[in-house]
Amino acid sequence: MEFTVHDFIQGLLPEAMPAALGYTLAAILVAVVVLSAFVAPLAGVTSWLERRVWARMQSRVGPNRVGPQGLLQWLADGVKNIQKEDIIPASADRKLFLLAPYIVFSGFLGAFVVIPFGSWLIPADLNIGILYLLAITSLVVVGILMAGWSSNNKWSLLGGMRSAAQIVSYEIPAGLAVLTVIFLSGTLSMQGIIQAQGWAPWDWFIFYNPFTLVAFFMFFVAALAEGNRTPFDIPEAESELVAGYVTEYSGMRFLFFFFAEWGNLYVIGAISATLFLGGWQIPATVFGMTMADHPLLKGVLEFTVFFLKAYLWAFVAMWVRGTLPRVRVDQLMAMCWKYMVPIAFICLFGTILFLVIWPEGNRALTFATLAFSGLVMLYFVWRVVFQIMHSRPTLYFKPYV
Amino acid sequence: MNGVIEYFQNVRDTVKSIFEGMTITFSHFVREPSTVQYPDRIAQQVQATLPLRYRGILEVDMDICTGCLACERVCPINCIAIGIEMNPETKQRDFTQFDIDICKCMYCGLCMEACPTGSIRHTQEFEGACNNPAGLVRHFITEKVPLYKPKKGGETEPRMIQKVDIGKRYLDEIAEPEN
Numbered sequence: 001m002e003f004t005v006h007d008f009i010q011g012l013l014p015e016a017m018p019a020a021l022g023y024t025l026a027a028i029l030v031a032v033v034v035l036s037a038f039v040a041p042l043a044g045v046t047s048w049l050e051r052r053v054w055a056r057m058q059s060r061v062g063p064n065r066v067g068p069q070g071l072l073q074w075l076a077d078g079v080k081n082i083q084k085e086d087i088i089p090a091s092a093d094r095k096l097f098l099l100a101p102y103i104v105f106s107g108f109l110g111a112f113v114v115i116p117f118g119s120w121l122i123p124a125d126l127n128i129g130i131l132y133l134l135a136i137t138s139l140v141v142v143g144i145l146m147a148g149w150s151s152n153n154k155w156s157l158l159g160g161m162r163s164a165a166q167i168v169s170y171e172i173p174a175g176l177a178v179l180t181v182i183f184l185s186g187t188l189s190m191q192g193i194i195q196a197q198g199w200a201p202w203d204w205f206i207f208y209n210p211f212t213l214v215a216f217f218m219f220f221v222a223a224l225a226e227g228n229r230t231p232f233d234i235p236e237a238e239s240e241l242v243a244g245y246v247t248e249y250s251g252m253r254f255l256f257f258f259f260a261e262w263g264n265l266y267v268i269g270a271i272s273a274t275l276f277l278g279g280w281q282i283p284a285t286v287f288g289m290t291m292a293d294h295p296l297l298k299g300v301l302e303f304t305v306f307f308l309k310a311y312l313w314a315f316v317a318m319w320v321r322g323t324l325p326r327v328r329v330d331q332l333m334a335m336c337w338k339y340m341v342p343i344a345f346i347c348l349f350g351t352i353l354f355l356v357i358w359p360e361g362n363r364a365l366t367f368a369t370l371a372f373s374g375l376v377m378l379y380f381v382w383r384v385v386f387q388i389m390h391s392r393p394t395l396y397f398k399p400y401v
Numbered sequence: 402m403n404g405v406i407e408y409f410q411n412v413r414d415t416v417k418s419i420f421e422g423m424t425i426t427f428s429h430f431v432r433e434p435s436t437v438q439y440p441d442r443i444a445q446q447v448q449a450t451l452p453l454r455y456r457g458i459l460e461v462d463m464d465i466c467t468g469c470l471a472c473e474r475v476c477p478i479n480c481i482a483i484g485i486e487m488n489p490e491t492k493q494r495d496f497t498q499f500d501i502d503i504c505k506c507m508y509c510g511l512c513m514e515a516c517p518t519g520s521i522r523h524t525q526e527f528e529g530a531c532n533n534p535a536g537l538v539r540h541f542i543t544e545k546v547p548l549y550k551p552k553k554g555g556e557t558e559p560r561m562i563q564k565v566d567i568g569k570r571y572l573d574e575i576a577e578p579e580n
Contacts, residue, residue, distance in 0.1 A: 057426045061436040323426040324419065339412060380424060387428035396433035 031109075034123070039112060043263035044074030050262065050318045057322035069400050077255070084251035089152060092248065096150035100143050101249070101256035107139030108260040111267045116190045118280045118302035129190035130178055133271065134171065137226065140260065141167045144228075144235065144245050147257070151248035159244025162329060163228060163235035169336040170225040170232075176344035177219035180212055180351045181205050181275045194279030206276035207370045208361065211350035216276045218344045220313065223271065225336070227264040229317055231324040234332060269313035273306060280306040440528075448525040454575050456508040456523040459501050461541045465564050466520040468496060468548040472512035480505035481512060485548070495545040503529055504537040513575075518549070519568030523575075 048063060048070060055062030063070035088097055113136075114129040116122040126132050141164050148160015182188060184205055185196035197203050206216045225232035236244035246257050273279055280302035284291055291298040327335065354362070388395070439447060451457070473481045484498030512521050529537060556562045 053430070056434060057429045059429060059432060059435045061434045061438065319423065319426060319430075323422045338408075339415075343412075380420070383421070383424035384428050387425050388431070391428075393428075394433040395431055397431055 030123070034112060035109065039109060039263055040259075042266055043259050044078070045071070046262040046265050046314060047077070047258070048073045049315075050265070050321070053315065053318045054322045057319070064400075081252050081255040086253060087248075087250045089248050091152045093150035093152065096146050097248075098253075100147035100150060101253045103143030103146060104140050104260045105143075105256050107137060107143060108263050108267065110136035110139065111264075111271075114190050115267070115270045116194055116274060116279055117306055118299050119191070120299060121280075121303060122191060125189055125191045127192075128188045130182065130188050130193065130271075130275070133190075134175060134178065137264075137267070138167070138171065140226075140264075147249070148245040151245070153248050155241045155243075155247045156245050159235040159237075159241045159247070162241075163245060166228070166232060166235065166332060166336075167226050169333060170222040170340075173218050173336065173340040173344040174222035174226060176341070176348050177215040177222065178275060180215040180344075180348050183348075183351055183355060184208060184212070190274055190279075194274055194281060197278040197281055199278060199281040199283045201278075202363075202366050202370055203281075204276060204278040207366055207373060209351065209354050209365050210369050210372075211347040211354065212276070213369055213373065214343065215347040215351070216272070218340055218347065219275065220268070220272055220316075222336075222340065222344075223268040224317060224320065225332070227268055227317075228261060229265070230321040231327050232332060233326060234329055237326055265314045265317050266310060268317060269310035270306070272313045273309035277309050279309070448527070451525040451527075454523075455525050456510050458503055458524055458526045458529055459506060459512070459539070460522055460524050460526075461499060461501070462520045462522070462564060462568065463496065463499065463541055463546060463549075464520075464561070465518045465549050465568050466496075466499070467518055467551070468494065469517060471515040471517065472521050475511045475515040477509065477511065478505050478507060488545070488547075491547070493547050495547050496542050497545055499541040501539045501541070502537065503539055504534050513571075516572070518551070518565070519570075519572040520549075522568075522571050 051073070052062040052064075052070070063073040066073045066076045088094060111133055113123045114126055114133055116125070144163045144167075145160045148156045148158075148163070151157070181193060185193045187193060187196070193205075197205055201207055205212050207213065228235055234244075235241070236246060241247070246254055249257065282291065282298070282301050282305055286301065289297070291301070358365075437443060437447075448457075468483065468485050470483055470485075473479075473483045480502040482498060482500045482502075484496065485494050486497050487493075488495045508523070510523060513519070513523060531537060551565075556565055
């Protein structure tokens with residue numbers, strides 16, 4: 001595989017051109033293709049889906065006019081924003097102001113380098129994959145703080161400061177939850193973490209023991225906070241800060257911040273799926289077909305499984321957004337430092353203890369955790385049915401209106 | 402010790418309330434949206450669903466208008482303009498103008514209460530949007546028409562009987578329901 005890619009790149013270039021330059025150009029080309037063919041539509045469709053999901057939870061319909069069921073709403077929004085004037089405040093720090101959206105965006109786009117869409121489908125399987133991911137997504141803080149500072153506006157600055165404080169704080173529970181998984185898998189590589197799990201739920205790290213189950217939710221909540229998602233969207237709390245760090249932005253630069261936010265939703269889901277939910281793992285034989293014999297089908301299945309797992313958690317993030325009100329700044333910090341950090345530490349040390357006692361894992365406890373999760377799910381379904389019975393509404397299961 | 406208990410209670414309350422909240426929003430997720438997708442994706446015209454006593458844009462049935470000017474006089478903002486002149490040939494009075502400026506009308510309903518025959522009525526129509534305010538003036542006269550004179554002993558022509566009945570019923574049921 002490596003050999004053919006090398007030959008392909010070298011074959012396209014003139015003899016005199018150095019190989020490093022060829023690889024650089026190829027890398028830029030791949031980045032452009034990935035950005036325009038996967039990330040941009042993904043973020044766009046996520047924005048549309050979020051608005052639809054959110055609308056349905058509020059008994060509305062949501063955007064359903066542009067394209068079939070409003071599927072092309074994101075294109076219309078993009079075209080509208082391109083046409084708008086790019087306003088730069090007279091007193092703004094011009095260079096930083098212009099640069100900030102791209103820093104935020106590259107911080108988000110850089111995450112796609114290590115996201116494993118399939119056993120073959122990963123841009124680069126770094127041996128420090130998850131560490132790289134935590135580092136590169138922190139670049140978003142720099143961009144947000146830059147935007148807040150350079151706008152020369154007190155709302156923007158407050159929003160930027162809040163965002164920085166929030167992201168830096170929530171890195172800790174997120175990092176501790178990730179560390180739990182790293183202890184279990186013994187590797188930092190994203191592919192290595194997935195390979196340490198299996199296709200079946202009882203082989204996933206989320207059900208490995210009760211501590212990892214809690215660690216998963218710690219990670220998910222912390223990731224929501226790092227992605228500035230509701231209920232942790234105090235940096236752009238419109239009731240207090242107009243629009244926070246994006247107050248002074250307009251047109252496409254404004255959109256770039258939200259582009260990153262929506263794309264981040266998928267990244268959050270993808271990381272959750274990789275670390276805790278077995279990533280792209282599929283059974284060795286599906287319907288009697290040995291997967292090793294059908295490499296293309298295997299790739300498609302792996303991609304589908306991973307995409308669905310990742311998107312499930314993107315959906316949960318939308319659902320949380322439709323459910324919970326925004327928390328106050330002090331509540332946000334108290335929640336992180338007083339609750340999530342200690343609980344994440346307990347999860348980490350609990351897992352370490354678990355590994356010391358049962359280095360090969362404890363099947364009984366794994367199945368007990370799985371059964372407990374199943375019971376919680378059943379209780380959840382029962383409560384939903386109860387809510388429906390309670391108010392006797394007109395049910396409407398069709399996704400289109 | 403109280404602090405410790407409170408700490409665990411907080412954790413429990415957080416988990417419980419979020420769980421409960423998520424069930425409620427999910428149950429809303431499978432409910433029917435209450436949005437009315439006006440104007441094009443609706444089963445029935447909105448006008449048809451409005452109540453009879455809805456005060457929409459005014460209409461005048463010129464066939465049963467007696468030209469008494471009661472509506473013009475009672476209108477608080479003078480949005481009704483009626484012109485009447487004597488026709489020298491027939492020695493009868495003709496309408497030359499009957500305009501209602503919907504732009505000014507405040508839908509108070511005083512005119513329809515004052516009307517003796519029930520010819521000026523509120524309709525269920527409410528779509529008045531247009532590009533030019535002049536387009537909001539409703540002209541009910543295109544050429545000179547004679548005033549309506551109620552015949553002694555009632556109408557004989559079936560078309561007129563129907564119209565007078567509609568006016569009367571409107572007066573009884575909607576304009577002056579207490580009478």
